[in-house]
Amino acid sequence: MPHDRLRGPLGWAVAGTLLLPVVLSLVLGLAGLLVGLGDTSAARVCQRLALVVGVLWAVSLAATTVLNALTIMARPPRRRCGRGGRRRRRMRGARLGDDRTPERPARLEPPA
Numbered sequence: 001m002p003h004d005r006l007r008g009p010l011g012w013a014v015a016g017t018l019l020l021p022v023v024l025s026l027v028l029g030l031a032g033l034l035v036g037l038g039d040t041s042a043a044r045v046c047q048r049l050a051l052v053v054g055v056l057w058a059v060s061l062a063a064t065t066v067l068n069a070l071t072i073m074a075r076p077p078r079r080r081c082g083r084g085g086r087r088r089r090r091m092r093g094a095r096l097g098d099d100r101t102p103e104r105p106a107r108l109e110p111p112a
Helices: 007-037 038-074
Strands: none
Touching: 007 038
16 A cells, blocks of 8 residues: 555654754754854854754654655545445434424523
């Protein structure tokens, strides 16, 4: 089935969507620490790396959305039960053919 082939990439995209923000925050924290220590060149490298991780996170988020939509669209249609494919909904406490509606409890008034 086509939706089975999408499960692997969807799992990787979800993992990237969940884990890349953690990596992003760690790299940005390291960049801030390096700036505090006076190592601006290493901090600049960490900021560039954080930019790459942020772009990867955005791509992973978009891939998760698209792959999830494709997985849902590739599923076979659900079987429906009953006549005409519709389920009947009945009100609780009301019988078929009964014209009156079930009684509702009176509203409680706040004390004066």
